[in-house]
Amino acid sequence: MLAVLVGALWLNGCSSLPSQGPSAAKVESDATSQAGERKYLITDLDDRTVAVLERRAPPSxxxxxxxxxPAPNQVIGVGDAVNVTIWEAASGGLFSSQAINGITTGSHSAVIPDQIVARDGSITVPYAGRIRVSGLTPPQVEEAIVKNLSGKAIEPQALVTVSRNISNxxxxxxxxxxxxxxxxxxxxxxxxxxxxxxxxxxxxxxxxxxxxxxxxxxxxxxxxxxxxxxxxxxxxxxxxxxxxxxEPQTFSAFGSTGRNSVVPFDAIGISLEEAVAKVGGLIDSQADAQGVFVLRAEPASIARDLDPSYPIEPGQQIVNVVYRANMKDTKTYFLARRFALRNKDIVYVAASPINELQKALSVVGAAFQPAATVAGFCSNVKGC
CATH class of the missing domain: 3.10.560.10 (Outer membrane lipoprotein wza domain like)
Structure with a gap:
């Protein structure tokens, strides 16, 4: 009877037994519906897969x-505030003030109030007219002002400064x-x-x-x-x-890991190797080391590179991909170090098939326990 019950549970896929998730075989079989429709893409974590993912360089x-x-000199732009000071070599010029009490010669300079560079890129300088300054450096504007004042002012000199820099x-x-x-x-x-x-x-x-x-x-x-x-x-x-x-980065861990939870990681990234270690590794008494999976939504271009035969509908941008890692293979650990997890990835570790058998035996044992207890009790009671 025990053998029959265990066999029935086993043949039934242990669907009635408590479980943390699908087995590795179930993950593979669920990829294709009974009608033959591909529901998600499964690919092994191998050299080719890692090479495909590494070709997509991180944002830089x-x-x-x-x-x-940087540009060697900043240029003046529309909206900047420009200050202009003009000097002349002697008094009596356009920008010279009158002598005071007939003793001093007065100032030979004038300060033109700040001007906002207009939309046409110009400012106004008295006697020099409209001067185009947009796209020019202050020294270039100084040369243009002096050129326009030549013959009007006495040996003019100009100093141009940007008092409020908006364009840079x-x-x-x-x-x-x-x-x-x-x-x-x-x-x-x-x-x-x-x-x-x-x-x-x-x-x-x-x-x-x-x-x-x-x-x-x-x-x-x-x-x-x-x-x-x-x-x-x-x-x-x-x-x-x-x-x-x-934007905090996280991945979710499920199945036969040391800790099932949402796990944060640094924005600069984390590898699959580090992620598995971060959740306490695989539970050796439960985990199927050949059934470590990473579930992710990938761009259609990546899915095509991973499996050119996978059917992708026209206009489809995202494809659900399941990466399968065999952690019983030593080389996989090196590949896992190169496999970068991304935000909202799911790491799932399936339970070992032998673990399902142990569950079946424990269920059957629990079912027979009351009868065994009664039999033991009756054996010690006369007339039972």
Whole structure:
């Protein structure tokens, strides 16, 4: 009778037994429906799979925008406030004041109040007319003013300064202490310099991402990447927009692991090897080391590279992919170190088939326990 019950449970797939999730065989069989429809893609964690994933390089400011050097000189732009001071070599000129009490010669200079560069890119200088300044450096504007005053003023000299720099700024917002429009210095500022000028970040470094928008392109990288890889800390350019976002990264662990939970990890990333260790590894008395799975929604382009035969509907952008790792193979541990987990991944470890048999035996044993107890009691009672 015991053999019959155990056999019945075993042939039934142990579906009536308590379980943490599907077996490795069930994960494989569920990939295809009875009608032959592919419900998700299963691929083994091997050299080819890792190579396909590594070809998709992580987001990088350097690769997207290049490691540009700052412009040698900042140019004046529309909206900037420009201050102009003009000197003459002797009194009696256009910009010279009258002598005081007939003793002094008076001032030989004049300060023109700040002017906002108009939409046409010009400012007005008395006796020099409209001077185009947009796209020019202050020394170039000085030359243009002196040229227009020649023959009108006495050996004129001009000094042009930008009192309020609007065109050479970067907008910083999000998880910073003081979101603002930050003026770039003539020496050039890198991204971390700009964030520091805005007061630094408010969120934890390991949970923060930084987005850079430039010329209608946007790239987002972990803030830690700028600290770990200095080449990512590129120079800011006028008109850049920086947005810092706090986005905690997590993966979920289920099945025969030391800990089933939602597990946080740093924004810079975590490997499958580290993730398994982080949840306490596999339970040796329960886990099927050949049934370690990572469930993820991948772009259709990645799914095509993983399995060109997998059917993808026209216009379909996302494909559910199950990566299968055989942790009984030593080489898999090296591959797991190269396999990067992503936010919202699911790590599932199936139970060993022998564990299901043990459950069946324990259920049958529990069913026969009352009868065995009664039989033992009756054997000690006369007339039972």
């Amino acid at each position: 400011f350097r690769s997207r925008f290049g490691d540009y050097r 700024t970067v907008t910083v917002s999000g998880e910073v202490t003081n979101g603002a429009r930050i003026s770039l210095t003539p020496r050039g500022d890198r991204l971390l310099d700009v964030v520091a000028t805005a007061g630094g970040i408010k969120a934890p470094v390991h949970e923060t991402f930084i987005s850079l928008t430039r010329d209608n392109q946007t790239a987002t990288v972990p803030y830690q990447a700028l600290l770990a890889r200095p080449q990512e800390n590129i120079f800011a350019r006028p008109g850049d927009m920086l947005t810092l976002v706090r």
